[in-house]
Amino acid sequence: MNTKNYSLDNEQLARFAKAMGHPARITILQFLASLDCCYFGDIHNELPIAKATVSQHLKELKDAGLIQGEIETPKVKYCINQANWELAKVYFNEFFNSIHLKEVCCTTVD
Amino acid sequence: MNTKNYSLDNEQLARFAKAMGHPARITILQFLASLDCCYFGDIHNELPIAKATVSQHLKELKDAGLIQGEIETPKVKYCINQANWELAKVYFNEFFNSIHLKEVCCTTVD
DNA sequence: TTCGTAGTTCGCAAAATTACGAACAATTTT
DNA sequence: AAAATTGTTCGTAATTTTGCGAACTACGAA
Numbered sequence: 327m328n329t330k331n332y333s334l335d336n337e338q339l340a341r342f343a344k345a346m347g348h349p350a351r352i353t354i355l356q357f358l359a360s361l362d363c364c365y366f367g368d369i370h371n372e373l374p375i376a377k378a379t380v381s382q383h384l385k386e387l388k389d390a391g392l393i394q395g396e397i398e399t400p401k402v403k404y405c406i407n408q409a410n411w412e413l414a415k416v417y418f419n420e421f422f423n424s425i426h427l428k429e430v431c432c433t434t435v436d
Numbered sequence: 437m438n439t440k441n442y443s444l445d446n447e448q449l450a451r452f453a454k455a456m457g458h459p460a461r462i463t464i465l466q467f468l469a470s471l472d473c474c475y476f477g478d479i480h481n482e483l484p485i486a487k488a489t490v491s492q493h494l495k496e497l498k499d500a501g502l503i504q505g506e507i508e509t510p511k512v513k514y515c516i517n518q519a520n521w522e523l524a525k526v527y528f529n530e531f532f533n534s535i536h537l538k539e540v541c542c543t544t545v546d
Numbered sequence: 547t548t549c550g551t552a553g554t555t556c557g558c559a560a561a562a563t564t565a566c567g568a569a570c571a572a573t574t575t576t
Numbered sequence: 577a578a579a580a581t582t583g584t585t586c587g588t589a590a591t592t593t594t595g596c597g598a599a600c601t602a603c604g605a606a
Contacts, residue, residue: 332459332462333459333463336459336462336463336466337459340456340457340458340459340461340462343453343456343457343462344453344454344456344457344458346449346450346453346454347450347454347455347456347457348450348594349443349446349450350442350594351450352442352446352449352450352453352531353443353446355531356531362541363541363542366552366553366554367551367552367553370553375594375595375596376595376596376597377552377553378553378554378555378556378595378596378597378598379594379595379596380553381553381554381555382554382593382594382595383594385554386593394542395542396541397553397602399552399602400551400552400553400602400603400604401551401552401553402552402554403541404542405542411532414532415532415533418528418532419529419532421462421465422521422524422528422529423525431472431473431506431513432473432504432505432506432513432514432515458563458564460564475582475583476582476583477581477582477583480583485564485565485566486565486566487582487583488565488566488567488568488583488585488586489564489565489566491583491584491585492563492564492565495584496563507583509573509574509582510572510573510574510581510582510583511581511582512582512583512584
């Protein structure tokens with residue numbers, strides 16, 4: 327993204343989080359994961375957006391490594407990328423569980 | 437964001453994920469959580485970016501509900517919003533754990 | 547060969563994100 | 577009163593994101 331130095335782990339976690347940062351993409355991931363496997367058209371049917379936009383969201387998920395696609399002419403089959411899915415799961419788990427909150431320090435939420 | 441209808445849960449999860457979708461914000465959250473509490477200046481020292489930009493990132497985390505701030509003149513104290521932090525934890529856990537992958541369906545990652 | 551199906555890519559527009567320096571407030575110190 | 581400290585807000589710029597329709601590719605069917 328830029329040349330600022332953040333840890334690689336933080337960059338990877340941010341990349342996963344960013345890919346999940348849109349309701350359409352969350353919906354796609356849940357749908358895909360619940361079926362194990364399906365075609366573009368099935369995904370498009372689940373979403374209230376144009377196919378060009380669905381295609382873009384799928385590309386972003388693919389670039390982030392969370393899903394993978396396979397051409398089965400004339401259709402395109404999509405599924406979860408299991409290895410990276412497990413990786414993301416580990417990253418988020420570590421992120422949330424390595425932290426043990428002790429006290430509330432700020433009382434105001436301005 | 438727009439008027440498309442996604443489930444409220446998906447919108448909430450996407451909102452949390454989006455807030456986590458930048459390495460600077462991941463760094464802030466980890467730092468804050470490791471200390472329980474600290475001041476703006478401490479956060480700024482951890483990051484390779486200008487204070488105005490840090491302030492913007494803090495605002496986004498606050499808007500997403502993940503942190504909270506309190507003025508302690510002339511400083512500003514920040515900490516994790518514990519209730520929403522737990523909520524996010526639950527959302528991500530459910531998202532990743534409710535899913536049981538069975539088979540690999542796509543072999544190609546084009 | 548022409549048509550239909552299934553998706554991707556292109557071109558565009560609007561909006562949001564990221565980043566910075568400068569200006570500004572609010573208090574404390576000198 | 578003047579100066580220093582601590583952050584936020586403003587104005588601006590560059591880039592990215594989101595979204596759509598239209599054009600395009602690739603294949604199979606009529």
